[in-house]
Amino acid sequence: MEILHFDIAAPIAAAGTRKMALVGVVASGNLEVLVERGDAPDRCAIEISTAAHGFRDLWDAVVADFVGRRAAGGLRIAINDGGARPDTVSLRLAQGVRMIEEPEA
């Protein structure tokens, strides 16, 4: 497995009080995204575990787009990737942010 780490500036801070959110499933073409609260409200830490080696540049682009567009600040994100396409990754990250901003169940 290839493990990738990103720790980047995230200008839009995540809202809500939920401690954790989970979206997706590890299946072919899919991924699971575990969202938790991190330390710095203006940064986002993302760890990715993937069996598809050598796609760092692509993950870089997806992550950069994500923190630019979504409320990713103050979040710590862990991903188990089943070989998902970039647009699916973007979608799950956005779903994760939406879910962690939801009121407690």
Next chain:
Amino acid sequence: MSNFRQSWYEAGARERIAALVDTGSFAEFVGPEQRETSPHLGIFDLPAQFDDGIVVGSATLDGAPVLIAAQEGRFMGGAFGEVHGAKLTGLLHAAKALGRDVVIAFDTGGVRLQEANAGEIAIAEIMRAVAEARVAGVRVIGMIGGRAGCYGGGGLIAGCCSTLIVSEQGRISVTGPEVIETNMGVEEFDSRDRALVWRTMGGKHRTLIGGADVFVEDDAAAFRGAARAALARPAKLDLDTLAAEQARLERRIARFGDAADATDIWRALGIDDPKAIPDMPATAFATLAAQYRESADDAR
């Protein structure tokens, strides 16, 4: 197509739990944030899932306290691995200790090949744990209606449950269709003949032949209602139950052992138009089944 009907078949493990339990009542045990992942999959360069493909915890169902488990059929086909199996074993031990009923949403192809030994051991431990919980008076209610069905070791565990709830899409068996074809030849069983697969292992047939107890629509609300009703059924497991089950199985094979196809069994049960069964809508089928099915009520 009503968009209000939540398909059980389509739903993932967490969605099924959310649909079954009282809102906000679910507390997860060994949740994904614990990161108790498979210690084996990395060796095969296969991705792990944080909950190892099974969600377990406690909840209430119409106020009744239950322990609940749901397998994620889309992760490795819902198959049992070391951690996955241990979570279910632990849940059943807790059920016995607490005297709490258990609801299990099966969605599994059996044991993971990559974790074969640990998986098979887990199946045995789970079956023992089911039996011990039931002897202590705990109900173990199984629900089957997902994409992976309930195969292999899952089928064995299902056979130990006190009540089985099944939908049309659900399948229960030990050996899977492809393995039967490989071992017995395509003339004996053509695994690509999906109508045949469902006639042989599917929810309607299992209901009619006494392999499942309650037939429901592919609707999370229907599964919830059936689970609720099952929690009110008696669930003793003792020597009398086992003797009754033995007698039921002996009677069944004597009665249907020569049947070449499920339609022959349905005809023998007294159903006039057995060929109409597969396409029959759920409500009509449930009514018909209630009248004609082989029951296993005293043998569960």
Next chain:
Amino acid sequence: MRQWNTRKALREERIAAGAGFATGKLVRPETLVDFLEAVLRPGDRVCLEGDNQKQADVLAKGLAAMNPARIHDLHMVQSGVVLPEHLDVFDSGIAKRLDFSYSGPQSARIAKMLFGGKIELGAIHTYLELFARYFVDLTPQVALIAAVSADRHGNLYTGPNTEDTPTVVEATSFGSGLVIAQVGEIVDTLPRVDIPGDQVHFVLDAGKPFYVEPLFTRDPAAMTETQILTAMLAIKGLYQPYGVRRLNHGIGFNTAAIELLLPTYGEKLGLKGKICTHWALNPHPTLIPAIEAGWVEQVHCFGSEVGMEDYLAARPDIFFTGPDGSLRSNRAFSQTAGLYACDMFIGSTLQIDLAGHSSTITANRIAGFGGAPNMGSDARGRRHPSAPWLQAGAEADPDTAAPLRRGRKLVVQIGETFGEGNAPLFVETLGALELAEKLDLDLAPIMVYADDTTHIVTEEGIANLLLCRTADEREQAIRGVAGFTEIGRGRDKAMVERLRERKIIQRPEDLGIDPLDANRNMLAARSIKDLMLASGGLYRPPSRFRNW
């Protein structure tokens, strides 16, 4: 003195030679190979049906079993290269030259054989183009066709899968060629007469139905959120503003998702009766919910689809049916309808380059063209106006005075930025160009040309190429919807923003669509079973799709 009836005389010879193996018009089945060797001549131009779906499979097997020493160097002209036997005849030398249109199921093997020099390629055509040549310079001397049944006079019933047969028979029979039909059974009275007996010279009772490929069934269970998002974009960003009533959908999951969103998302937008009323379309099971909900007035079909026969027969207000009640399809006329009577084509492809050319050819697979280029092209011979056509024409060419400004057909390519196997949809150089070099072709096999393409729809948004004025704008418009592909990441961000301001690029947010709202609950049917239920049990899905 010139003889003027040589072709008729040759046909009489063939009939006389074949008569020894037949009783009247009925070929004795056990003599099929001898019969074919008797009626054929080396170098003949032969049309073997080889349609998109139905296959004259028994005749194909007979053809492939001939002795190449007796019959060789045939010139095969056929729509579809589908069965293994269609290529076996080239392997053995029975056939030498090929003109065709579509080779989906044989795309890998045909590529190998073309590269290996086993097939002399005439050309790859579209269906309508090949049919056209049957009447000019590729008239078949012998046609081997497939029908459901025949009577003793040789009248044929071709049923729902009529497809190419009337066209093939018209050209062959009236061009003095020989027509041989394979049928499933001989009956006393046909349900209806699709091909009159005096156009048919021999009939073979194959004793079983002809083979049919099920092609148009897309399982809703496999539809992804991304495909649903592209479908929402298409409906709100194209169908609605242009008011598209008359259209053709190419086969694919994106278009199937559009069909399934009409009764839900389309309804929510208040579009019933305003879009998608008249179709040139194969009988897609995914259109059933829209038909049942009253969206559709009429559909003309190129062919049929396995399992749909009873549903089609039960909806004669919508589909073209015969006096017997069953569907009558006709590929040539449906292709013409798609060309001239539709205001939009929307379909999927494998590769799009920076100019906007698209192609389904990759290095190792040659699938041919089928009908897409007919649908996916601007019909410059069109004269009758319609609102969408005029609107698109005005966008393309605002400077010309309206009375002299032709309209444009909407030709839309829709797909996810990454396709099968995570291969990018957008590329610098099309595989088709490499293929043209390898096979020394005059033209690279392009499915839809850039100057015909009006829009590209991906999950990132819609690019309106009609509004682009320079090649640069075009390139950036394409990069601007190419997502995270290398092409997409190479965009000029500032220019893409300017294009967005001019509405050359529209993102989901610009159309009021939140990508997170795209979910499977929006589909009017989420499974094959749902489709069956929507049809009231009339649709009988093929076994491979059952999960009950």
